[in-house]
Amino acid sequence: MELTGAQILIHFLEDEGVEHIWGYPGGAALPIxxxxxxxxxxxxxxxxxxxxAAVHAADGYARSTGKPGVVLVTSGPGATNTVTGIATAHMDSTPLIVITGQVATDMIGLDAFQEVDTVGITRPIVKHNFLVKDVNDLAMTLKKAFYIATTGRPGPVVIDIPKDVQNATSTYEYPQExxxxxxxxxxxxxxxxxxKAVEMMLSAERPIFYTGGGVIMGEGSEELVKLVKSLGYPITQTLMGLGAFPADDKxxxxxxxMHGTYEANLAMHHCDVLIAIGSRFDDRVTGNIAKFCPTAKIIHVDIDPASISKNVVVxxxxxxxxxxxxxxxxxxxxxLNKKPDAVALQAWWSQIDEWRNVDCLKYDTTGSKIKPQAxxxxxxxVTKGDAYVTADVxxxxxxxxxxxxxxxxRRWINSxxxxTMGFGLPAAMGVQMAYPDATVLCITGEGSIQMNIQELSTCMQYGLPIKVVCLNNGFLGMVRQWQEFFYDRRYSMSYMDSLPNFVKLAEAYGHVGVRIDDPKTMKKQLEEAFALKDRFVFIDIITDQQENVYPMIPAGAGQNEMILV
Amino acid sequence: MLIENESGALSRVSGLFSARGYNIHALTVAPTEDESLSRLTLVTIGTAHQIEQIVKHLNRLIDVVKVIDLTEGPHIERELMLVKLSATGEFREEFVRLTDIFRGTIVDVTATTYTVQMIGETQKLDAYIAAIDPALILETVRSGAMGIMRGEKCLQI
Structure with missing residues (x-):
C-alpha cells in the first residue's frame, strides 16, 4: 500500500493497537x-x-494500564515543552512514545523556524531516540521504538520525523517482527x-522485603504477594511501589x-537479610548510604543490571x-519444603510491633483547622479506597x-x-481516558495545580469527571517545611500570595468548584462532590498552614535517625 | 567497543560519560570492515566499581553493540602521535638521535622544523615528549589509545 509518511504513522499506530494519542498540532506536524x-x-x-501535559497524560495512561502512552507534538517549542514530561517518565521507567515533528531534512541545521535538535536535547532523558531521515525506514523505526519502550526496563522513546519525510511516500506493511x-x-x-537467594531468605532471622515500582511495572504483584505471604516476613514498599502488596495487610x-514509617525504617536498619525487588536504592530511600542497613545481607532483583550495586553493593x-x-x-x-526460623521470626515481629506501637502517623485531630492527613x-x-489516585509533588x-x-x-500514580510539580492533573486525564467509569482523583496542592492548571480546559472538552483534591495551605508546603527545619524559619519565596479563587476558576472553565474549610462539614461536602459522577469537581480544601510531614529522615541522616512529631 | 555506525551513536557514548560524571581520558573511533559498525576505544580511569558501572551503562545504550574491558586480560595498546618540533642548530642532529632511540620516524622536514611520527603505548609517547624542551614543541596531535586483545580472542558480534 503506497502511503505518505504521515499516513504510515497513523496506520502503524492503529495496527499496533494504540487507542489514544495525546498531542498538540503545529507547523512541522501538520501532515500528520x-x-x-x-x-x-x-x-x-x-x-x-x-x-x-500531553506527555504526563500519556504517562498516567501508561502507568495505570501498563500499555505505552503515545504523544504527538510539533517541532521546536512543541518538542521542548515535552522535555519535563519525558524526563519524568524516564526517571520512573514508564513506556512512552513521543513523536515530534521536525523541519524538513534540507532545513535541518540552518536554524529554521521552530527548529531545535530534538534528538540532541532529549538524548540524556530517553531510553532511545530516532531521527527518521527516510520514509522507507519509518514503519520499522516505529516498531523498534515500541519494542524498546515496552520491553526490559521500560522508558520513553522519541521519534523525530522531518516534515518532508511525513510527505514522502513509501509502501507500507505493518512490520510483525x-x-x-x-x-x-x-x-x-x-x-x-x-x-541462593531463596536459601538466604530462609536462613534469615530478621528479614524484610523492600519492594519498588519495578514490581508494578513488571506485573509482579501477584507473585510477590504469594511469596511474602508464604514466608510471613514484613514488607515495606517504596513511594513508587505502593499497592503492589496490599497496604491493609498486617x-x-x-x-x-525520608517520609516512611518509623517501623519500616527501623526494620530496614536492623534487618539481617534485605530482599530488594524492583527497587533501586534511591537516596530518598537509603538516607545516608554509609549508615544504610549496617547488618544486612542484600538480595537485589532488578531488570536493569545498571541498577544493581549502583548505590549499595549487594x-x-x-x-x-x-x-x-x-x-x-x-x-x-x-x-525446598523448608520453613523460616519461627522463633526468630516471632521475636522479629515483636520488635517490629513495638516500633509500630509508636504510631508514627498519628496527628492532632482536635483543632479547628482541617489537617491534610484527615x-x-x-x-x-468517601472513595472506599478504590480510586485511581494521582498526585503532584x-x-x-x-x-x-x-x-x-x-x-x-497501578492505583497510585505520582512522579x-x-x-515533577504539575504532573498530577494531566496524569489523571490519562488515567480517566483509560478507565472512563472509574473514580479518578488528583491529590494536589495550590502550588502544583497551578503548574498545569490550563488542563481544566481539556477536561471540559473531553468530559473527564476527575476530582481534584487540592490541599490548600497557601504555602509551598514542603519547601516551607525544609525552611522551618533547616533554614531558621526564613520562609523565602514559599508563601504564595494572590491565589486565585479556585471555585470560581473551576466554574469559569465550566466545572464544579467546592471549597471546604471546616473539619465538621468536610466529610459531607466530599461525599457530595464525589457523588457528581459525571462532572469534573475542583475540591479546594483549606488546610492547616503549619502542618508538617512526619516522620522525616533529614538529608544525610541514617534510617534510624528520624524526626517524629 | 563496537557501536552502530550511525549519526548520534558517538554522542550517546560521550553524553553518558558527561551525564554520569565519568571522565573520558582518550577516545578514538572509526568505521570497521563491516560498514554498519564502528570500533571505539575509550580510555577512562576509575575504581573497579566505577568501571563496572560504566560498562553496565554502556551496555544499556541501544547503539552500543558490544563492550569489553581490555584491561581485564592481556592486550596490545597503541597510540599514534605527530609532533612538530622547532629543529634548528644543534637540535637538528639531536632530534634525529632522540627520535631514533624512541623508534619514531621523521615524516616531514623544513629548514626550521621536523614533524615526527611516533607509535607506541601512551607512556612511551609521554616519555618522548618529556625528553624534549617544551619550548621546542610547536604542535602535537595524538590519536588516543587503540587496543586489541592478545591471542585468538576477538571483539566480534
Whole structure:
C-alpha cells in the first residue's frame, strides 16, 4: 500500500493497537494531523492545552494500564515543552512514545523556524531516540521504538520525523517482527542465583522485603504477594511501589524512606537479610548510604543490571523480570519444603510491633483547622479506597502516600523520581481516558495545580469527571517545611500570595468548584462532590498552614535517625 | 567497543560519560570492515566499581553493540602521535638521535622544523615528549589509545 509518511504513522499506530494519542498540532506536524483526520479509524486524539501535559497524560495512561502512552507534538517549542514530561517518565521507567515533528531534512541545521535538535536535547532523558531521515525506514523505526519502550526496563522513546519525510511516500506493511542486535533484554533470572537467594531468605532471622515500582511495572504483584505471604516476613514498599502488596495487610509495615514509617525504617536498619525487588536504592530511600542497613545481607532483583550495586553493593544480584524471578522463587521455595526460623521470626515481629506501637502517623485531630492527613483519610473513606489516585509533588504527595491505603497495583500514580510539580492533573486525564467509569482523583496542592492548571480546559472538552483534591495551605508546603527545619524559619519565596479563587476558576472553565474549610462539614461536602459522577469537581480544601510531614529522615541522616512529631 | 555506525551513536557514548560524571581520558573511533559498525576505544580511569558501572551503562545504550574491558586480560595498546618540533642548530642532529632511540620516524622536514611520527603505548609517547624542551614543541596531535586483545580472542558480534 503506497502511503505518505504521515499516513504510515497513523496506520502503524492503529495496527499496533494504540487507542489514544495525546498531542498538540503545529507547523512541522501538520501532515500528520491531516492524516489523523483522513486516515484514523479507531485512534482517538486528545488535544491538550500544553505539550508538557500531553506527555504526563500519556504517562498516567501508561502507568495505570501498563500499555505505552503515545504523544504527538510539533517541532521546536512543541518538542521542548515535552522535555519535563519525558524526563519524568524516564526517571520512573514508564513506556512512552513521543513523536515530534521536525523541519524538513534540507532545513535541518540552518536554524529554521521552530527548529531545535530534538534528538540532541532529549538524548540524556530517553531510553532511545530516532531521527527518521527516510520514509522507507519509518514503519520499522516505529516498531523498534515500541519494542524498546515496552520491553526490559521500560522508558520513553522519541521519534523525530522531518516534515518532508511525513510527505514522502513509501509502501507500507505493518512490520510483525523486530530484531535489534544490540538490545536483548533479559527474559529470565539466573536459576542458580535465585536458588541462593531463596536459601538466604530462609536462613534469615530478621528479614524484610523492600519492594519498588519495578514490581508494578513488571506485573509482579501477584507473585510477590504469594511469596511474602508464604514466608510471613514484613514488607515495606517504596513511594513508587505502593499497592503492589496490599497496604491493609498486617505484614505491610508501610512506606520507607525520608517520609516512611518509623517501623519500616527501623526494620530496614536492623534487618539481617534485605530482599530488594524492583527497587533501586534511591537516596530518598537509603538516607545516608554509609549508615544504610549496617547488618544486612542484600538480595537485589532488578531488570536493569545498571541498577544493581549502583548505590549499595549487594550480595546476591539477580538480573531478570520481577514476575519471572519471583515466580521461580515461589517454585523453589515450594520444592525446598523448608520453613523460616519461627522463633526468630516471632521475636522479629515483636520488635517490629513495638516500633509500630509508636504510631508514627498519628496527628492532632482536635483543632479547628482541617489537617491534610484527615482530608486524605476522608477522601479514602468517601472513595472506599478504590480510586485511581494521582498526585503532584510536595507535602500533599507524601500525605497521600501515607494515608490513602493502596491495596492494588497501578492505583497510585505520582512522579517519584523526578518529582515533577504539575504532573498530577494531566496524569489523571490519562488515567480517566483509560478507565472512563472509574473514580479518578488528583491529590494536589495550590502550588502544583497551578503548574498545569490550563488542563481544566481539556477536561471540559473531553468530559473527564476527575476530582481534584487540592490541599490548600497557601504555602509551598514542603519547601516551607525544609525552611522551618533547616533554614531558621526564613520562609523565602514559599508563601504564595494572590491565589486565585479556585471555585470560581473551576466554574469559569465550566466545572464544579467546592471549597471546604471546616473539619465538621468536610466529610459531607466530599461525599457530595464525589457523588457528581459525571462532572469534573475542583475540591479546594483549606488546610492547616503549619502542618508538617512526619516522620522525616533529614538529608544525610541514617534510617534510624528520624524526626517524629 | 563496537557501536552502530550511525549519526548520534558517538554522542550517546560521550553524553553518558558527561551525564554520569565519568571522565573520558582518550577516545578514538572509526568505521570497521563491516560498514554498519564502528570500533571505539575509550580510555577512562576509575575504581573497579566505577568501571563496572560504566560498562553496565554502556551496555544499556541501544547503539552500543558490544563492550569489553581490555584491561581485564592481556592486550596490545597503541597510540599514534605527530609532533612538530622547532629543529634548528644543534637540535637538528639531536632530534634525529632522540627520535631514533624512541623508534619514531621523521615524516616531514623544513629548514626550521621536523614533524615526527611516533607509535607506541601512551607512556612511551609521554616519555618522548618529556625528553624534549617544551619550548621546542610547536604542535602535537595524538590519536588516543587503540587496543586489541592478545591471542585468538576477538571483539566480534
Amino acid at each position: 494531523y491531516d492524516a489523523l483526520d483522513t486516515d484514523a479509524k479507531e485512534l482517538k486524539h486528545i488535544l491538550v492545552r500544553h505539550e508538557q 523486530v530484531e535489534l542486535r544490540s538490545y536483548l533484554p533479559v527474559v529470565k533470572g539466573h536459576t542458580g542465583q535465585i536458588k 505484614q505491610n509495615i508501610g512506606m520507607l524512606g 550480595d546476591i544480584p539477580i538480573v531478570g523480570p520481577v514476575q519471572q524471578v519471583v515466580q521461580e522463587m515461589n517454585t523453589q521455595l515450594a520444592k 482530608a486524605v483519610q476522608a477522601v479514602w473513606e 510536595g507535602q500533599h504527595q507524601m500525605f497521600a502516600a501515607q494515608y490513602y491505603t493502596f491495596n492494588k497495583p 517519584g523520581g523526578l518529582g
